[in-house]
Amino acid sequence: MSKIAPISGFPEYSPGQRIVEQRFLDVIRETFELHGFASIETRAIEPIERLRSQGEDADKEIYGIARLAGGDAEGMRWGLHFDLTVPFARYVLENAGTLEFPFRRYQIQKAWRGERPQEGRYREFTQADIDVVDVGTLAPHFEAEMPLVVADVFEKFPIGDFVIQVNNRKLANGFYAGLGITDVAGTLRIIDKLDKIGPDAVADLLTAAGCTATQAQACLDLAAIRTPDLSFVDQVRALGVDHPLLDEGLDALAAVIETAAANAPGRVVAALKIARGLDYYTGTVYETQLVGHEDWGAVCSGGRYDALASDGRTTYPGVGISIGVSRILGLLFGHGRLAATRSTPACVLVAVTDEASRPASTAVATALRARGIACEVAPKADKFGKQIRYADRRGIPYVWFPRDDGDQVKDIRSGDQVAADPAAWTPPAADLRPDVLMGD
């Protein structure tokens, strides 16, 4: 038998950490649903050639699967999905005949990538995506909607301060074109390195790629613009570049920032350096950072794409954003920032006086559960002190004592013990479920 050991890149949580994760996923789901997104789940596998057709160097990331009994003859026809976007695009094409468009869906699932594991980056990880796709054309107002949903999620879960940075591909592309730069995509890829290598190195790369010093400086000036309001428009105009695509991009970004200012004030900025690596983005792009932890990189990103899902005749343009659930939790757990108040959902431990009276304790538990109070019956009729320590080790706040002369319940944190009726007693709302706390 193989040695019991963790597998690198496949983290598993303790019961307490899992409570934190569940709370995060609950907040995400609840918020996605409040915004009218419907859940789907796709199978874990896709044909390998579909996975390969998306993304750069996809091969090295893909886990292929095959039935062991099938042997080499069957070969690897399928692989585990490495994101939720490729399967979603396939799901839309497969079910286009029965879905209602525009189709608003969310999807919270695991994905797998064979990359080198590092802090906040795993081989098995959970993502939470929303997308809106439509048939033929997609109204631009959907691009303004994504940051509202994300801001709503992050305001409800204690991850600390965050900022959703937004840019528009058309804006950058139009600006570069207006400057007379021909390799627009190449320029964007160089600008994307700004945070990593700094402005001087970027300027060198740009001139090496054929830009004049003036063009390179203008690109850097554009990338330096970052405003929480519409003032970015005048700042861009002041750079004196003109191009119809730039106008289009400025209008589109202004619309996103305006909607955000009205509905999620203080959470969204126009950040004109944001590029996003993936080539399929065609309009708005998003990248979210945790304030004070900018070096952790993006924890939630996405954008608009026009041609990701197409069956050759019909195109389904969309816009989406993806929360890196495992990434965020991995980073916050790794820095000791998040913890649950207990390691079990149980709010009450029902004590057992002696094994003969266990049925009375079980009856108390049944009565409490019927009223939504999670509880556990003590595993053994130990001395009460030992039963209390059992509860204490798990963080269970209350111990219930069934007694012939009337039951009592003890708050083991304060030591307060009061008479209680299992058909009527209710704990304070804050104790009913484990809570999630954020440390420094």
Add this chain to the structure above:
Amino acid sequence: MSKIAPISGFPEYSPGQRIVEQRFLDVIRETFELHGFASIETRAIEPIERLRSQGEDADKEIYGIARLAGGDAEGMRWGLHFDLTVPFARYVLENAGTLEFPFRRYQIQKAWRGERPQEGRYREFTQADIDVVDVGTLAPHFEAEMPLVVADVFEKFPIGDFVIQVNNRKLANGFYAGLGITDVAGTLRIIDKLDKIGPDAVADLLTAAGCTATQAQACLDLAAIRTPDLSFVDQVRALGVDHPLLDEGLDALAAVIETAAANAPGRVVAALKIARGLDYYTGTVYETQLVGHEDWGAVCSGGRYDALASDGRTTYPGVGISIGVSRILGLLFGHGRLAATRSTPACVLVAVTDEASRPASTAVATALRARGIACEVAPKADKFGKQIRYADRRGIPYVWFPRDDGDQVKDIRSGDQVAADPAAWTPPAADLRPDVLMGD
């Protein structure tokens, strides 16, 4: 590019079916937590030799995985788990130093088996398991607890009438031994075929295996015993077989039935034909059927095991039960028995009068969401009739009209339209979320 097509055995739900599944999973999770079980999730993969060491013919069921870029050199070291019990046993051994015992955990995850797909049986499926494990010894009262949890789940979700059948391996083993049968395990395996091949064929197999006609008849008489109360004890005694292991089994089963009668009346029966195929069960075994659909087979089963998790020095005996979520939903969907009242979580569609006033509609949506009312803003400022049809096609019950002279909301089922304030209006509780309905 590969043709877009379903993969046999890897079903995907429509958004409406997914709402039904989510409701079922919510009920399961909520109930597991009320009973004080803590959630864990394990990674999707285990070392292949660990998977192979469990279960008969495991090989043909296992999906191996390998990084495509790794090539043949890396080989397949890992496989997707085919149940949640094997990974759980490994998790317990790996984390024994930090877990609190007895450890009560639930686990709701997908598993994968390369079997031939058929109705209610898939290659990718979701299971919902609870187990209690302890160190060294496990108190028998945990065996009485499992059916209470399952009954609680199935009473809250509209799957129709169900019966949890319980037996005890010791009872059957002691009875066979008391009869003088030496191949106890072989006898059990033959009795397990009773539902499939009938009593005459079972009697033939038993005599072929070396039983006398009297022994075979006694085995069949035992298997025929099925009572909702403790009367099975006298019925077994009346068969005139004596063995200490039989006494032990009778006492243990009586304790389970007694607890069930007190806490989940009418849901549990002693059914002495229940064997369960898996060799690792050592005490109580469970098998749940949907009444009127006994031919669908078991939808929820499990039992007590004494040696599943062991590191050679310490043994962690446990008892568990597993709800076949995909199996139950697949069967009920297949027979058109379950449906959601709408295909989106949205309760309200906020109409858009013209694109210029979209911000006013978005502000209404933000206000409604802040009070927990899921809504969607109309995708296009079409004529109101068209916007109402948009809501109707998705089953969204309310359409909100922002108006300068005071907003109005229409129940599009009744046509009733009333004045409404987004800061105060609340839909009836029954409309807030999609509901799940059971048909005939």
